[in-house]
Amino acid sequence: MTKAPTAIICLSPYSGGMEIDSIKMAHKMAPYAKTVLIAKTDHFIANEVAKQDNPFKLETISFRSNLGLALIFGIRQLVKKHGIKNVIFFGASELKSLYFSFLGLDINLIIRHGTTKSRPKKDWFHRLIYSNVNYHVAICEHLAKNVKYIIPFGKKTELKVIYSSIELNEKPKPRKYEAPVRILNVGRIAKGKGQDDAIKACSILDENGIDFKLTFVGDGEKLYVNEITALVDSMPFKDKIVFAGRSNDVPSHLKENDIFLFPSAGEGLSNAFIEALSYGLVCISYDNTSFPELKKLGFQISLAQDQNLSDLQKKLIAIVKKVQEQKQYALNNIQNAHTIFNSNTEIKAYLLLLK
Numbered sequence: 001m002t003k004a005p006t007a008i009i010c011l012s013p014y015s016g017g018m019e020i021d022s023i024k025m026a027h028k029m030a031p032y033a034k035t036v037l038i039a040k041t042d043h044f045i046a047n048e049v050a051k052q053d054n055p056f057k058l059e060t061i062s063f064r065s066n067l068g069l070a071l072i073f074g075i076r077q078l079v080k081k082h083g084i085k086n087v088i089f090f091g092a093s094e095l096k097s098l099y100f101s102f103l104g105l106d107i108n109l110i111i112r113h114g115t116t117k118s119r120p121k122k123d124w125f126h127r128l129i130y131s132n133v134n135y136h137v138a139i140c141e142h143l144a145k146n147v148k149y150i151i152p153f154g155k156k157t158e159l160k161v162i163y164s165s166i167e168l169n170e171k172p173k174p175r176k177y178e179a180p181v182r183i184l185n186v187g188r189i190a191k192g193k194g195q196d197d198a199i200k201a202c203s204i205l206d207e208n209g210i211d212f213k214l215t216f217v218g219d220g221e222k223l224y225v226n227e228i229t230a231l232v233d234s235m236p237f238k239d240k241i242v243f244a245g246r247s248n249d250v251p252s253h254l255k256e257n258d259i260f261l262f263p264s265a266g267e268g269l270s271n272a273f274i275e276a277l278s279y280g281l282v283c284i285s286y287d288n289t290s291f292p293e294l295k296k297l298g299f300q301i302s303l304a305q306d307q308n309l310s311d312l313q314k315k316l317i318a319i320v321k322k323v324q325e326q327k328q329y330a331l332n333n334i335q336n337a338h339t340i341f342n343s344n345t346e347i348k349a350y351l352l353l354l355k
Contacts, residue, residue, distance in 0.1 A: 189220030
């Protein structure tokens with residue numbers, strides 16, 4: 001199935017799930033269409049892609065403003081250069097420029113939504129810049145509802161739900177439990193991501209004399225990292241907490257841990273959480289955004305009341321006291337994750353949207 005030339009556009013300077021997903025999408029699309037990944041010059045995506053051989057073309061663009069001539073004409077030039085007919089856009093704020101970049105061009109525009117947005121964007125200007133969108137793709141049902149509430153739809157715009165995929169060469173063998181209980185959190189260290197509540201939740205383990213190790217994998221903005229580090233230093237169990245930094249080998253951490261503690265204030269559909277399910281970790285989160293949806297999909301997860309630290313502590317210690325039994329239940333998540341978050345299913349769904 002050969003499709004028309006396709007651009008994956010992600011202009012974010014950050015190094016989180018969306019940025020990683022844009023690189024993965026370029027790899028997935030390359031066998032089916034001439035694929036170009038367009039990223040911001042000298043930032044995470046461009047730097048990561050430049051390190052490896054790729055089946056797609058990398059183009060970078062330098063700009064200062066999300067709405068400016070450099071971005072508008074830069075994107076337009078690249079689209080014409082490569083004869084692009086399909087665009088899958090990862091992001092939001094740069095859409096203002098993309099609207100003007102694509103004026104008069106025959107572009108099938110797909111916007112991929114991976115994060116929950118809070119404020120409706122239905123004023124006249126947003127109605128204008130969203131008017132030429134062909135498809136909104138939400139990576140879960142929670143985000144589909146959010147998109148309907150937040151985003152104005154053009155006359156021909158359609159909404160699709162396509163779950164993100166995980167890629168594993170083989171079914172993992174979860175760690176055989178032995179003390180101390182090993183707890184993992186993976187994600188960008190930022191406000192709302194839950195690292196502070198994960199630390200505070202573990203105080204109940206320390207108070208009850210339960211030996212544990214809490215590992216954070218990920219990086220973040222220096223000011224907030226310093227804030228989290230100061231919180232750790234104030235805890236009597238600070239020696240049980242490790243910051244491993246950003247990793248290109250998250251599976252190695254998943255294989256070494258028992259529990260995935262992820263008390264986020266709200267996610268789209270967390271890649272890290274899906275991967276933890278697929279590796280058979282016992283997963284704990286707050287009862288918000290997409291996490292209840294995962295339970296409806298048949299996953300064995302523990303949900304604490306949203307933003308309720310006391311309930312999170314109760315859920316955590318209850319699981320830790322029966323961790324071997326809980327790990328056995330979590331084995332069922334492995335096959336379920338491989339079925340629902342399947343790469344072939346995801347790419348086939350996207351190909352149906354392309355010219």
